[in-house]
Amino acid sequence: MHTHCLGFELSQVEKPSIALTIDVEHLYCEDFESCILDIFQFLERRGISSTMFFLGRTVLDHPEILDEAHARGHEIGCHGFDHIPATASYPGEFKTKVKQSKEIIERSIGQSVIGFRSPNFSITNWLFPLLKTLGFKYDSSVYPCLPIFRWYGLRKAPPYPYHPSLGNPEEIDDAETFLEFPLAIIPDLRLPAGGGWWLRNLGPSYCLFSLSRLLRKGPAILYFHPWEFTEKLRSNIEEKDFGTAYKPSFMFRRTGAYVFRLIDRITKEFSPRFVTIKELVNCLAI
Numbered sequence: 316m317h318t319h320c321l322g323f324e325l326s327q328v329e330k331p332s333i334a335l336t337i338d339v340e341h342l343y344c345e346d347f348e349s350c351i352l353d354i355f356q357f358l359e360r361r362g363i364s365s366t367m368f369f370l371g372r373t374v375l376d377h378p379e380i381l382d383e384a385h386a387r388g389h390e391i392g393c394h395g396f397d398h399i400p401a402t403a404s405y406p407g408e409f410k411t412k413v414k415q416s417k418e419i420i421e422r423s424i425g426q427s428v429i430g431f432r433s434p435n436f437s438i439t440n441w442l443f444p445l446l447k448t449l450g451f452k453y454d455s456s457v458y459p460c461l462p463i464f465r466w467y468g469l470r471k472a473p474p475y476p477y478h479p480s481l482g483n484p485e486e487i488d489d490a491e492t493f494l495e496f497p498l499a500i501i502p503d504l505r506l507p508a509g510g511g512w513w514l515r516n517l518g519p520s521y522c523l524f525s526l527s528r529l530l531r532k533g534p535a536i537l538y539f540h541p542w543e544f545t546e547k548l549r550s551n552i553e554e555k556d557f558g559t560a561y562k563p564s565f566m567f568r569r570t571g572a573y574v575f576r577l578i579d580r581i582t583k584e585f586s587p588r589f590v591t592i593k594e595l596v597n598c599l600a601i
């Protein structure tokens with residue numbers, strides 16, 4: 316039985332390990348399909364298998380993208396249906412949508428989906444029991460950083476994978492089988508370093524410093540979105556199109572080539588083993 320968070324166990328397997336995850340949603344991209352094909356090709360050239368959390372709505376609009384991701388060996392996870400955060404939903408309606416999304420994905424790939432990434436990293440006390448009931452084995456939505464406005468941030472949560480208390484996502488419960496794979500932070504400072512605005516705007520030094528601290532004791536879970544890999548963003552983004560997924564324009568700086576280069580910098584600096592989260596789950600099950 317593990318008596319603490321599981322970074323140490325995972326660092327013993329092989330280190331450093333980085334899970335590159337992508338929340339696959341067609342929001343914001345001017346040409347979603349060509350953008351995601353560029354990502355597939357980049358990852359293939361680098362020999363990287365990622366974990367891709369698909370939005371149900373994206374799968375319905377672009378079923379061939381899900382099939383392609385699966386055929387290329389990426390782990391397929393679920394990102395909910397329509398990107399409405401758990402914190403803006405009633406448990407019953409959220410459950411119905413996640414169940415629908417999971418079933419759409421599973422029908423298409425012919426395999427069960429074990430991982431979930433919540434829209435906007437939204438976490439509630441009812442989320443983990445709900446996910447477990449639906450057959451998920453892990454969640455990767457806890458951002459164990461200082462709270463960032465009202466977006467996210469569970470500052471007391473462990474910075475490495477752990478078995479969470481189902482009713483309290485910040486607490487460890489060694490008797491629990493469900494797993495949490497929290498997003499990367501700078502452990503002591505509790506600053507976010509998992510992806511998004513932080514990695515694109517604070518410069519490569521911030522990213523490399525963060526990872527050097529985190530990777531000492533366990534794996535790092537990074538997150539990206541398809542639109543971050545392209546400079547061709549929709550110019551007519553409106554809040555009504557995407558519900559609560561709307562973001563102000565400053566969120567969209569340094570997309571495209573910058574992000575590809577950043578992943579290459581990380582690779583050069585740490586020579587990591589890029590793993591899917593499912594591989595980490597399997598390591599822990601041994």
Ligand SMILES: [Zn+2]
Pocket residue numbers: 338340394398434435
């Ligand atoms: Zn998302």
